[in-house]
Amino acid sequence: MERRKFLGFGIFAAAAAFVPGTLSAEDYRKTKPAVWTAHTMEDAIAKMYGTNVTIEQGVTLTAPDVAANGGAVPVDFSSEIAAKSVAVFQSSNPEAAVCAFTLNENSVIDYSIKIKLKQSGTIIVVVEGKDGKLYSAKKSLNVALGGCEG
């Protein structure tokens, strides 16, 4: 009996050891579909991380104060925080989520992307620290010409 229990435990341990490997390539569109249909930033962050309480420090976010063309607004963000994931949201478009990155030990949080903004609003970058806390940076900007037309 004891030996059987021991073997059973061994199988569980092996299964547990494999789990992190599969999680390291997470497609958030499949695992968290509700994030991508949420309409507000608060709702989307809550759907992604279970809470929308973030600490506003440790993350650097750069975006123009006034975007002449909402079709391609440059957004740069970086952080030194040891993190599991990074996600970008905004309040200008019908849905809030823009993108989400899964990080591993080789990742450096230093990204530049170009996004579409339909109207003036706020961009927020959320970094999920390995300590389980959420860190963020916010930036409000004006959009002169909305970018969802093309």
Added chain:
Amino acid sequence: MEIKAKLKDGVTTVKAMAKHPMLTYDTAKKQGVEANFITHIDATVNGKSVLDMSTSQFLSKNPIIKFSFKGAVAGDKITMTWVDLLGGTETSDAIIK
């Protein structure tokens, strides 16, 4: 996909552009076509993930992404793949300089 990868002080910085219209639901509705946009982009070096990005319709048309990672050496090959909503996919690679 156009990819440029440069190594400096142990950190590889990659600039990549995917050719894609990134049609949002709104735009597609107006044009009477089906929405289609890149939903996932990943990059690997020597079989290890260096970028794993889930994306929405709000990346710009022909989206440009810049990202960085550690652990590669000059001469390594970086392979990037995107997948879109309708199942389209493209894979490209480049050598890290």
